[in-house]
Amino acid sequence: MSQSYPCSGCNADLKWSPGDGQLVCPYCGTTNDVGEAGPSEAVEELDLDSMLASAPTGWSAEVSEFKCSQCGAYTTVEPHVTVSSCAFCGTTKLELQPQQGDVIQPKSLLPFGIEREMARRGFGAWVKSLWFRPNDLKQMARLNALQGVYVPVFTFDMKTRTPWTATAGHHYYVNVPDGKGGTRRERRTRWVPASGTIRRNFDDWMVPATFGLSHDLFKGLLPYDTSKLVPYDSRYLAGFVAERYQVNLSAAWDTGRTEMVGVIHGLVVSDIPGDTYRNLDYDIKAWDKTFKHCLVPVWIAAYRYKDKVYRYLVNGVTGARHGTAPYSWVKITAAVLAVAAVIGAAVWWLDQA
Numbered sequence: 001m002s003q004s005y006p007c008s009g010c011n012a013d014l015k016w017s018p019g020d021g022q023l024v025c026p027y028c029g030t031t032n033d034v035g036e037a038g039p040s041e042a043v044e045e046l047d048l049d050s051m052l053a054s055a056p057t058g059w060s061a062e063v064s065e066f067k068c069s070q071c072g073a074y075t076t077v078e079p080h081v082t083v084s085s086c087a088f089c090g091t092t093k094l095e096l097q098p099q100q101g102d103v104i105q106p107k108s109l110l111p112f113g114i115e116r117e118m119a120r121r122g123f124g125a126w127v128k129s130l131w132f133r134p135n136d137l138k139q140m141a142r143l144n145a146l147q148g149v150y151v152p153v154f155t156f157d158m159k160t161r162t163p164w165t166a167t168a169g170h171h172y173y174v175n176v177p178d179g180k181g182g183t184r185r186e187r188r189t190r191w192v193p194a195s196g197t198i199r200r201n202f203d204d205w206m207v208p209a210t211f212g213l214s215h216d217l218f219k220g221l222l223p224y225d226t227s228k229l230v231p232y233d234s235r236y237l238a239g240f241v242a243e244r245y246q247v248n249l250s251a252a253w254d255t256g257r258t259e260m261v262g263v264i265h266g267l268v269v270s271d272i273p274g275d276t277y278r279n280l281d282y283d284i285k286a287w288d289k290t291f292k293h294c295l296v297p298v299w300i301a302a303y304r305y306k307d308k309v310y311r312y313l314v315n316g317v318t319g320a321r322h323g324t325a326p327y328s329w330v331k332i333t334a335a336v337l338a339v340a341a342v343i344g345a346a347v348w349w350l351d352q353a
Contacts, residue, residue: 002281003030006240015239017315018112023235043108043229045290046156051104052250056158067092068212103244107231109295111236112148112316119299119314120146126321148316150237150295151213152245154252155226156206157290161197162264164282168274189276198267198282202260209245209253213298213313215255215305220322223298228317232295242295249291 003191005014005023014023014032023032170190175183204226208218230236247255261284297316300310305325313322 005235009202013238016112016236017115019115021111021113023238029161031141041232042294045292046107048156048253048289048291051291052253063329102295104249105123105295106152106232106295108232108292109150109231109236110224110297110317111228112240112297114297114314114316114319116146116148116301117297118319120301122321123301123315123321124310126323139200146299146301148240148310149298149300150240151218151298152243153224153294153296154207154209154245154249154256154295155292156202156207156248156253156256156260157204157288158202158260158271158286159288160200160202160260160264160284162200162268162282163195163197164268165193165195165272166277166279166280167191167270168272169278170274171275171276194273194276194277196268196271198264198271200264200267202263205256205260207247207256207259209247209252209293210243211246212243213300213311216241217222217311217313217322217324221320222297224315225290227295229292229294234297240297245293248319250300253291 014025014030016022017024020031024030168191170192171187172190173187175202178184178185206222206224206226208215210218245252252309264282268280269277272280299314299316301312301323303312305309310324312321312325314321
């Protein structure tokens with residue numbers, strides 16, 4: 001999946017520099033362009049149904065693979081590189097795994113465009129944007145452990161047409177006797193048949209294929225602009241690590257399909273006229289189902305606060321920040337007491353008035 005690229009000046013390993021957009025020697029500064037291969041037609045969509053029915057292909061190069069005994073993430077690196085800690089949870093309990101040949105090879109990736117230092121500096125601003133966090137959180141976070149990781153994802157395309165039928169309810173109001181000599185307004189519903197058709201084409205619906213990051217954590221980094229995908233080239237991985245997917249194509253498709261069906265359901269419901277509905281029925285017709293397996297860049301800091309692991313994440317292309325952080329129950333308690341005091345004072349003032 002990746003290999004070393006020796007520097008022509010000093011023979012050290014060249015590293016991919018997000019800021020320079022090229023391979024750079026960290027010791028003597030020698031540079032080497034990857035090439036002009038930007039977004040390309042070589043990033044192809046693969047037929048989903050045929051791949052689900054066939055065996056995966058496998059890697060085209062030797063890799064070393066380590067499994068984290070704590071979170072289960074699989075990290076792949078150049079054969080001569082030793083991984084000292086898991087990028088996803090920070091543990092040092094890693095087990096060298098035999099290489100597996102029954103995996104789908106990524107055909108494209110989004111190169112890192114955000115430098116490590118830029119990602120690290122954003123932590124302070126991210127903490128300040130959160131409510132009720134400990135004051136010493138910035139000092140306690142081990143951001144020296146910030147690692148650049150290519151995270152595996154599957155993207156899915158699908159064209160759909162969904163005819164639907166339902167009984168639409170339209171509310172109206174009438175005046176009825178209230179039993180006290182007057183009247184009151186009463187809501188009633190007029191039910192009428194309704195039907196329609198929803199057309200929705202999905203393009204590059206992204207599903208993370210990792211156990212190292214939760215679905216919600218990853219979604220907080222979206223969107224990734226898949227129009228900027230470049231054909232897979234191991235030179236982009238120089239100096240970084242990549243994770244081998246743990247969610248296989250079939251499971252990822254189940255997740256993606258469920259999410260896309262949820263979108264279609266919402267569109268159907270919003271298409272029904274009136275104020276409410278019943279007897280909804282629809283039939284999703286789908287075709288041109290394709291997928292891609294690609295890698296997207298994430299800066300990850302797995303840090304500990306009072307013996308619990310939290311994560312700070314940065315989208316390696318856009319710089320969008322997301323993560324988990326502890327709460328300060330002292331601040332929360334103080335805020336609750338302050339609100340209670342204000343309410344109590346307001347009640348006392350009203351009683352005195």
